[in-house]
Amino acid sequence: MKQTILNFTRANSGLVILFLLAIPLTLLSPDFLTGNNLLTVALQVSMIAITAIGMTFALITGGVDLSVGSVAALAGALAAGLATRSGLGTYPAMLLALAAAAAVGLVNAAMIVWGRIPPFVATLATMAAARGLTLVYTQGKPISGLDEQFTFWASELGKIPVPIFVLVFVALVTYVILHRSLFGNYIFAVGGGEETSRLAGISPAKVKFGVYVISALCAGLTGLLLTARLWSAQPNSGTGLELDAIAASVLGGASLSGGAGSVVGAVTGTFIVGILSNGLNLLEVPSYNQQVIKGLVFIVAVVLDYVMKQRLK
Amino acid sequence: MTPSRLQLEHIVKSFPGVLAVQDVSLEAYPGEILALAGENGAGKSTLMNILSGSFPADSGKIWLDGVEVNITSPRRAQELGIAMIHQELALIPQMTVAQNIFLGREPRLAAGLLVDTKKMVIQAQALIDQLGLDFPVTALISDLSIAQRQMVEIAKAISFQSRVIILDEPTSALSERESDILFALMRSLREQGVTLIYISHRMEEIFNLSDRVAVMRDGQLVGVTPTKDLTIQTVVQMMVGRELKDFFPKKQAEIGDVILDARELRSGKRVRDVSFSLRRGEIVGLAGLVGSGRTEVARILFGADPLDHGEIKLAGRIVHLHSPEEAIRLGIGLVTEDRKAQGLFLGQSVRSNASVLLFEKLAQLGFILYSKVDAWMRGAVTQLTIRTPNLEQKVRNLSGGNQQKVIIARWLAVNPQVLILDEPTRGIDVASKAEIHTLMSELAAKGMAILMISSELPEILGVSDRILVMREGRLMAEFSRAEASQDRIMQAATGQLAAG
Known part of the structure; x- marks a missing residue:
């Protein structure tokens, strides 16, 4: 029992940091803890959170996926283009766009597994290539004229924005995959010890293929939501998304050296960043100063996380 | 004479520039502890890695209980009942004891897609209790001592119902008391008919435990002899190929301030x-x-x-x-x-x-x-x-x-x-x-x-x-x-x- 509590606290230290952050903001700003404000934050973070979940999968294996921002842009552009210009219909277009995202994930995995290229380098290459494909496909111009079926994905149901439902759905599915399924178990195994996993009859290659496809699918889904929200596909959307996603995953307890990370952590990590931005806006901190504060909070959070883990040992 | 459990015939394995194992033929029997001795680089680990499916032999045959087997992968070796406990502990530090024991063959739920964590914990606990160990199976490996991790490795091997268990220097990280617990365990497995192949540099342990000693040198098998017919000196001589006069050469130095x-x-x-x-x-x-x-x-x-x-x-x-x-x-x-x-x-x-x-x-x-x-x-x-x-x-x-x-x-x-x-x-x-x-x-x-x-x-x-x-x-x-x-x-x- 004691062991279970210990393991839980260790795996979910992001939640603790989230609470530590929410308390002063609630005290300092009367607007912070209101339903409307929290929904705004949730909408802003939901898309990054989906990408961060996928990123966490890659980080747990000891890899990283830098191509997520470009994949999001590519998927968004393809979906918008195929739906409007090619007249495929919204849903077939979306599915094809996700398939294209998955294909980039397969290319990443192929380079990493068969080409033995370090994930940082392999995904840096696809980051450039996918962005280039997006620019070629869009000719550098936004694609607009989306129908209601498409923009529905950024509308509201009741008072709750649809992307939040999508996040909850993605989080539930990935939670089961990562923390309950055999495949999830093997992701942790490969990240904790690749040779050990191989000797236990696990195929690290299959695990990596799965992981990079999941990461790319999450990024693709984020791209669709971004497109729906802007009512158009922007060729430069998703720039810097990979850094937000990595930061969120690490804040949520994922380790860059592999073996650690969780879906709950990825989501809480994104919320930490989102709530911090939101709080600073509410407190009317100038946006240039916000950057500095965010950087400092990131350092404090990571150090705090490290200290807590050491204490719990 | 009892039929052999394991029979290796003319095993050859070379790596670029090195002939690691040269035409080794060796038999092991049910219910025996066979010690495998030799200097580092003599080919012991290579031979055992072939047996446990880490890499294939270039040529040669392996028979298990009278059936010729083709050990293509570590998983195949596990299925055949050959478990190897590696010198470098092969556990995943971020995972629990139970997860490590059942790594690659977790009890499953829902058409085999999900892990049955409850069942896994119960089975792992039963195994740990059977071995008389006292740490929780939900503990992370990184929280255990080296000795405890070693015990997890052994629990893992035993959980395979293995017919052949290979231990590569299992005691190198254990204290004497912990080694004794391990030896008791090895003897009881021998009683149950398991074949144990035991690699060690520690002569005292080899002589305490083993029924026979196989000595390798430069990739070749120098000899296999019942332990009772051997002395430490002869084994060391077989290993180094020359006479080693003094085990512990001690020069008396002048002791100063x-x-x-x-x-x-x-x-x-x-x-x-x-x-x-x-x-x-x-x-x-x-x-x-x-x-x-x-x-x-x-x-x-x-x-x-x-x-x-x-x-x-x-x-x-x-x-x-x-x-x-x-x-x-x-x-x-x-x-x-x-x-x-x-x-x-x-x-x-x-x-x-x-x-x-x-x-x-x-x-x-x-x-x-x-x-x-x-x-x-x-x-x-x-x-x-x-x-x-x-x-x-x-x-x-x-x-x-x-x-x-x-x-x-x-x-x-x-x-x-x-x-x-x-x-x-x-x-x-x-x-x-x-x-x-x-x-x-x-x-x-x-x-x-x-x-x-x-x-x-x-x-x-x-x-x-x-x-x-x-x-x-x-x-x-x-x-x-x-x-x-x-x-x-x-x-x-x-x-x-x-x-x-």
């Missing part, structure tokens, strides 16, 4: 009020069970861990050691316990590894004078008989014994007054062991004070002028070379002797 004086050292719960001194020319053995605080004392003396209380005098002057950098400057060296993780830059050359401390000494205006470094290196390679094709060779490719010599060479470069060696011969072949012991004697004879931590009592007894014994962070006893015996040290280490 006190060089290091430690008083009431205290650090957390691991080191409690430890006081002792070292003299020039003296080799002091530090014995105790794993976890008794030996390594922590070494780390304090080397400035790697902070001191809560106490003082250290070096040549009569009180010193405050805040970092290894300061300790090295003051003339204290440490050969760490874990060669690969803490001692070596595995991917770098013999030259870089051995001369890392020398660079500063030989550098001028911040530039390294490689001609001087190389001149010194050639001397060190000859003096320490480091067997390496050239100075460019990556340290990873050397045998354990030669790796250890490279580390010792590194220290010789700065000629410390005090050299601490933590398990200096763990996992090292007999011939290299003797060379390292000789070297320690020679260094002492030149006036160096040496503190040697070791879990091998024969080594402690054979090499030390004086022996300190620790238990649970305290210094329990001190013996002169003449007073010491295995029994007395063990009594002190296990707490059957009142503190003296």
Whole structure:
């Protein structure tokens, strides 16, 4: 029992940091803890959170996926283009766009597994290539004229924005995959010890293929939501998304050296960043100063996380 | 005669540039412990890796209970009932005991897609209870001691219902008491008809445990003999191919003044009020069970861990050691316990590894004078008989014994007054062991004070002028070379002797 509590606290230290952050903001700003404000934050973070979940999968294996921002842009552009210009219909277009995202994930995995290229380098290459494909496909111009079926994905149901439902759905599915399924178990195994996993009859290659496809699918889904929200596909959307996603995953307890990370952590990590931005806006901190504060909070959070883990040992 | 459990026929395996296993044929029977002896690089591990599916043989046949088998993968070996416990513990530190035991064959739910965690925990607990172990199966491996991790490895092997269990130096990280638990376990598995193949460098263990001994040398099987027909001397002779006169060559050095004086050292719960001194020319053995605080004392003396209380005098002057950098400057060296993780830059050359401390000494205006470094290196390679094709060779490719010599060479470069060696011969072949012991004697004879931590009592007894014994962070006893015996040290280490 004691062991279970210990393991839980260790795996979910992001939640603790989230609470530590929410308390002063609630005290300092009367607007912070209101339903409307929290929904705004949730909408802003939901898309990054989906990408961060996928990123966490890659980080747990000891890899990283830098191509997520470009994949999001590519998927968004393809979906918008195929739906409007090619007249495929919204849903077939979306599915094809996700398939294209998955294909980039397969290319990443192929380079990493068969080409033995370090994930940082392999995904840096696809980051450039996918962005280039997006620019070629869009000719550098936004694609607009989306129908209601498409923009529905950024509308509201009741008072709750649809992307939040999508996040909850993605989080539930990935939670089961990562923390309950055999495949999830093997992701942790490969990240904790690749040779050990191989000797236990696990195929690290299959695990990596799965992981990079999941990461790319999450990024693709984020791209669709971004497109729906802007009512158009922007060729430069998703720039810097990979850094937000990595930061969120690490804040949520994922380790860059592999073996650690969780879906709950990825989501809480994104919320930490989102709530911090939101709080600073509410407190009317100038946006240039916000950057500095965010950087400092990131350092404090990571150090705090490290200290807590050491204490719990 | 009983039919054989395992039969290897004409196994051959070569790696680029090396014929690792040359035409080895070997049989093992149900209910026997077969010891496999040989120096490092003799081909034992390669042969066993073939058997456990890590890589295929170039040619040869393997029969298991009369059926020819083709062991294509580790998974296939597991299915056939062949389990190997690797020398480097093959556990995933971030996962729990239960997850590690069932890695790759988790109990499943929902059409085989989900892990049945509850069932896994229950089954793992049953296994741990059966073995009489006392840690929770939900503990993370990273929270367990090395010895406990070893026990998890064994639980894992047993959980496979294995017909053949291969243990590659299982006791190298265990204390004597823990080794005894393991041996009891091995004997009871033998009673149940399991075939155990046991690789070890420790002659006492081989003779205590095994029914037969197979000796390998240079990739070939030298012979297989019932243990009762053998003596340690003959086995060692078969291993090295020549007569090894003295197991522990001990030169008597002239013992000089006190060089290091430690008083009431205290650090957390691991080191409690430890006081002792070292003299020039003296080799002091530090014995105790794993976890008794030996390594922590070494780390304090080397400035790697902070001191809560106490003082250290070096040549009569009180010193405050805040970092290894300061300790090295003051003339204290440490050969760490874990060669690969803490001692070596595995991917770098013999030259870089051995001369890392020398660079500063030989550098001028911040530039390294490689001609001087190389001149010194050639001397060190000859003096320490480091067997390496050239100075460019990556340290990873050397045998354990030669790796250890490279580390010792590194220290010789700065000629410390005090050299601490933590398990200096763990996992090292007999011939290299003797060379390292000789070297320690020679260094002492030149006036160096040496503190040697070791879990091998024969080594402690054979090499030390004086022996300190620790238990649970305290210094329990001190013996002169003449007073010491295995029994007395063990009594002190296990707490059957009142503190003296």
